[in-house]
Amino acid sequence: MNPEEVQEAENDLLVPTYKRPSPVFVHGEGVFLFDSTGKKYLDFASGIAVTALGHSDSEWISAVVDQAQKLTHVSNLFHTIPHVELAQRLVASSFADRVFFSNSGTEANEAAFKFARKWGRMKHGAEKTDIIAFTNGFHGRTYGALSLTHKSKYREPFLPLVAGVTFVPFNDLDAVHRAVTSRTCAVIVEPIQGEGGVHPASTTFLQGLRSLCNEQEVLLILDEIQCGLGRTGYLWAHEAYGITPDIMTLAKPLAGGLPIGATLVTEGVSNLIEVGDHGCTFGAGPLVCRAAQVVFDRVSQPSFLEAVRSNAESLIQALQSLPTHHIGEVRSAGLLVGIEFDVPVQPLLQSAMERGLIVISAGENVLRICPPLIISPVQLANGVEILRECLPGLETQ
Numbered sequence: 001m002n003p004e005e006v007q008e009a010e011n012d013l014l015v016p017t018y019k020r021p022s023p024v025f026v027h028g029e030g031v032f033l034f035d036s037t038g039k040k041y042l043d044f045a046s047g048i049a050v051t052a053l054g055h056s057d058s059e060w061i062s063a064v065v066d067q068a069q070k071l072t073h074v075s076n077l078f079h080t081i082p083h084v085e086l087a088q089r090l091v092a093s094s095f096a097d098r099v100f101f102s103n104s105g106t107e108a109n110e111a112a113f114k115f116a117r118k119w120g121r122m123k124h125g126a127e128k129t130d131i132i133a134f135t136n137g138f139h140g141r142t143y144g145a146l147s148l149t150h151k152s153k154y155r156e157p158f159l160p161l162v163a164g165v166t167f168v169p170f171n172d173l174d175a176v177h178r179a180v181t182s183r184t185c186a187v188i189v190e191p192i193q194g195e196g197g198v199h200p201a202s203t204t205f206l207q208g209l210r211s212l213c214n215e216q217e218v219l220l221i222l223d224e225i226q227c228g229l230g231r232t233g234y235l236w237a238h239e240a241y242g243i244t245p246d247i248m249t250l251a252k253p254l255a256g257g258l259p260i261g262a263t264l265v266t267e268g269v270s271n272l273i274e275v276g277d278h279g280c281t282f283g284a285g286p287l288v289c290r291a292a293q294v295v296f297d298r299v300s301q302p303s304f305l306e307a308v309r310s311n312a313e314s315l316i317q318a319l320q321s322l323p324t325h326h327i328g329e330v331r332s333a334g335l336l337v338g339i340e341f342d343v344p345v346q347p348l349l350q351s352a353m354e355r356g357l358i359v360i361s362a363g364e365n366v367l368r369i370c371p372p373l374i375i376s377p378v379q380l381a382n383g384v385e386i387l388r389e390c391l392p393g394l395e396t397q
């Protein structure tokens with residue numbers, strides 16, 4: 001199929017939930033993608049913060065091939081080994097005592113929502129079921145997760161959503177104090193809001209949330225689906241804030257491009273969950289959990305995390321050399337960067353793509369950079385130079 005045929009077939013066959021640019025990607029290698037015409041692109045998006053090890057990592061491929069030849073799926077009704085080995089790693093490296101595996105970020109948050117409600121009911125009574133979430137927060141698209149997601153464009157066509165969710169301004173601790181009631185069972189927050197425009201939480205905010213949750217007997221759920229697993233230069237984004245949650249959700253990079261979600265919990269949450277409370281046919285499958293071990297073992301290396309932090313610094317320095325016309329704030333945490341423009345960034349994405357650089361947005365006016373975590377300083381600098389070439393195009397908008 002040539003690119004036009006692919007686009008026509010997509011237009012005819014797929015439910016139109018996405019608008020895609022014209023290249024048809026057929027192959028990836030490291031930080032580069034190649035389209036069906038052979039054109040090479042520097043990948044500053046990593047499939048929305050997913051391919052942390054880049055494309056076609058040889059160790060990841062060997063593990064996937066080896067596991068596929070042994071066992072891919074038996075369902076959660078039976079014992080297998082790779083999910084245990086992955087859970088051992090996640091528990092040993094975090095606050096958590098136990099893990100529930102699923103297939104996506106949305107599902108990880110659905111599980112967090114259900115576990116929090118069950119904890120609230122069982123520990124404090126049937127009234128304690130409400131959740132506080134934040135403006136600009138994004139937690140997914142199914143009913144529970146969508147109910148925690150702030151953007152009205154995503155919510156309104158599908159009302160009514162799950163009841164009992166209150167939105168509070170992000171980074172406003174006083175507002176959370178005012179919003180908490182005896183009905184509140186959990187607060188859910190992204191330490192660095194990704195989809196909402198790359199907004200890091202302030203230290204006083206996250207630390208204050210932790211204290212407030214302790215005082216009010218409310219669970220703190222951290223959604224680290226986009227910002228966790230090395231993206232910020234720390235294994236867990238919350239490490240930089242000196243706090244730990246009661247529940248943490250992971251997904252995107254965990255299996256290096258295969259679908260996975262993980263809900264990490266303390267024993268105090270887990271011991272109220274019983275057989276049959278939640279489930280998942282594909283979650284915790286041997287193939288995906290073997291792939292995730294490779295990713296985890298690499299991104300959790302201190303030297304890997306140190307490289308992310310120092311490469312992030314060089315990226316920010318290079319971005320600061322860009323002409324400031326149209327550019328407002330540059331917000332970042334490690335290799336998750338948002339550049340706020342005073343105009344829509346879509347034309348910039350388009351011209352970068354034409355010049356062989358893949359970047360994405362986070363809202364209409366924010367350009368988001370979230371490359372594979374293995375990217376080198378030279379590759380980062382090359383990408384920034386392509387952006388520099390694209391900027392004059394904004395003048396003609």
Ligand SMILES: Cc1ncc(COP(=O)(O)O)c(C=O)c1O
Pocket residue numbers: 048104105106107109138139140141190194195223224225226227251252
């Ligand atoms: C912070 C956060 N939570 C949840 C999700 C939903 O994850 P998924 O698309 O894997 O369902 C996303 C996806 O962008 C996200 O960034």
